[in-house]
Amino acid sequence: MYGVWTVGQVRAAEDEALARTPAGALMRRAAFGVAVAAAEVLRERTGGVRGRRVVLLVGSGNNGGDALWAGHFLRRRGVAVTAVLLAPDRAHVEGLAALRRSGGRVGIADRADLVIDGIVGLSARGPLRAEAADWVSRLAAPVLAVDLPSGVDPDTGDAPGAAVDAAVTVTFGARKPVHVLSARSGDVRVVDLGLDLPDPNLRVLEAADVGRAWRLPGPADDKYTQGVTGVAAGSATYPGAAVLTTGAAVRATSGMVRYAGWAADEVRSRWPEVVATGSVADAGRVQAWVAGPGLGTGQVSRDVLGAVLGAGVPTCVDADGITLLARYPELWDRRDPDQVVVLTPHDREFARLAEPLGISLGVDRVAAARALASRLGVLVLLKGNATVIAEPDGRTLVSPAASSWLATAGSGDVLTGLVGAALAAGGDPLLAVGCASWVHVRAGVLAAGGAPTSASVVVDAIPGAVREAVVAAGR
Ligand SMILES: NC(=O)C1=CN([C@@H]2O[C@H](COP(=O)(O)OP(=O)(O)OC[C@H]3O[C@@H](n4cnc5c(N)ncnc54)[C@H](OP(=O)(O)O)[C@@H]3O)[C@@H](O)[C@H]2O)[C@@H](O)CC1
Ligand SMILES: Nc1ncnc2c1ncn2[C@@H]1O[C@H](COP(=O)(O)OP(=O)(O)O)[C@@H](O)[C@H]1O
Ligand SMILES: [K+]
Helix, strand or coil: CEEECCHHHHHHHHHHHHHCCCCCHHHHHHHHHHHHHHHHHHHHHHCCCCCCEEEEEECCCHHHHHHHHHHHHHHCCCCEEEEEECCHHHCCHHHHHHHHHCCCEECCCCCCCEEEEECCCCCCCCCCCHHHHHHHHCCCCCEEEECCCCCCCCCCCCCCCCCCCCCEEEEECCCCHHHHHCHHHCEEEEECCCCCCCCCCEEECCHHHHHHHCCCCCCCCCCCCCCCEEEECCCCCCHHHHHHHHHHHHHHCCCCEEEECCCHHHHHHHCCCCEEECCCCCCCCCCEEEECCCCCCCHHHHHHHHHHHCCCCCEEECCHHHHHHHHCHHHHHHCCCCCCEEECCCHHHHHHHHHHHCCCCCCCHHHHHHHHHHHHCCEEEECCCCEEEECCCCCEEEECCCCCCCCCCCHHHHHHHHHHHHHHCCCCHHHHHHHHHHHHHHHHHHHHCCCCCCHHHHHHHHHHHHHHHHHHCCC
16 A cells, blocks of 8 residues: 655645755755656666657756756766756756756757656646647657656646646655546656655555455355345346446355346356346345446336345445436435445546535546545545545545556446445455455456457456455465
8 A cells, every 4th residue: 555645745744854954955866766767768768878868848946957957867877968948047047057067958859768847846737838738749759757747737637738648757755646646647656755744645555455455265264254245236228237247246256146136137147156136125145235237217226226225234336326316315315324335436427416415526536536425424436547435534545547448338337346245345345445446457457458358358357356466465
């Protein structure tokens, strides 16, 4: 698990570190880290460092200062460095002098093996100004971003205009929200500045965390003791949603999965290990229910959701289930107040549910997910390229995107099945949902392997993703 800190938190810690270190020392340490990473990227991409060409895009603040100092260190390794000064009268004085001393040039860039983006860092406000935006839109070489990709908001990851798409970002002291919320950050590396940081604002699970938490059968287990997952999904029109959601739960755990609904025949024929019935009442005992994918929004679907919410076990509500909750808020009265409810909306479902409550999605997805979680007393998993998982008390996990292959029909149904299986296995619900999301992201990568995939293939990749986590945890 690693932490993510807001700009405000990092600024406060930096001020304290600046006060106890000699002037310029933190910037030189940061810039040296940039130069080391740049040399690595040059070697990976061009087979060497000496004689390669690097262009620095230098803005008017300390972010530009970092880039200039990094250029100085790269000159010492024989790299040809040209600095493009976006605000020549306000370029960092010591950084520019150091670059010139070591033989770096200032001027107009031509061909580059690597561009170092020092346009703007933590003080970035709003869309990039015209000249910077123009440079960014013409970038052809790979980019190493200093601290963060310019044009992306540090705290929300939103890119309101032209923005750098970095291959690598070298950040300082701590990861900020942009690094886990925006895929434009690329591969993120952190240079240690010895900051004294408070509790992080967000957390990100890693393979070993998931592998430690994932429920594996032990010698004393049988099919019931590992947590039975119940699935209420699918309809005559959408049997596929039932097959995908149930299949994800089957693949995620040993033990048992029960299905209740209209697609029992389809589910049985694809997953013969599932105990399938027509209704929630007849389904038998489960330790968690998931409801919603392909369920429909008619009266019977409404009754199904009410039955699940009142079943006395943790519940995950997705898709049509969320639409039903938005349309018929009285369904909340059926909820067992002692049991956790997880909602897994995509943006449109989020808006459907949140806007009547005065909560809009906006660009700050973390704030929006937290607001809805706190308002409804539920755990909200807000889907997207990066997924945000917020608890009513504010604890929040982020699953950064590892690819965009999950943008395929039915992949949300797969996630719902995974969440159901993780909830049924017990333990801290936030951790369970976070683990399910990690497995989903990883299964997406494995399923695709660099080429288009589909939700059924993501289901089949689940055991491989769980295996990676379990191996990482040394179990
Ligand atoms: N503090 C520390 O301990 C350490 C800090 N470090 C480094 O300092 C960085 C923070 O530096 P910073 O605060 O000087 O500001 P920075 O991000 O360079 O940008 C400010 C300039 O950008 C401009 N600008 C703003 N918005 C813009 C836009 N949309 N489009 C275009 N321009 C825009 C704005 O212009 P102005 O509004 O003044 O005209 C202003 O001049 C941090 O990210 C890290 O890299 C490291 O060295 C490690 C130690
Ligand atoms: N561009 C993307 N990059 C990464 N993940 C994505 C992207 N688009 C969608 N996803 C993920 O794929 C899933 C899609 O879910 P959803 O929108 O409910 O689709 P469906 O209804 O077809 O199942 C979510 O888990 C979401 O986080
Ligand atoms: K930058």
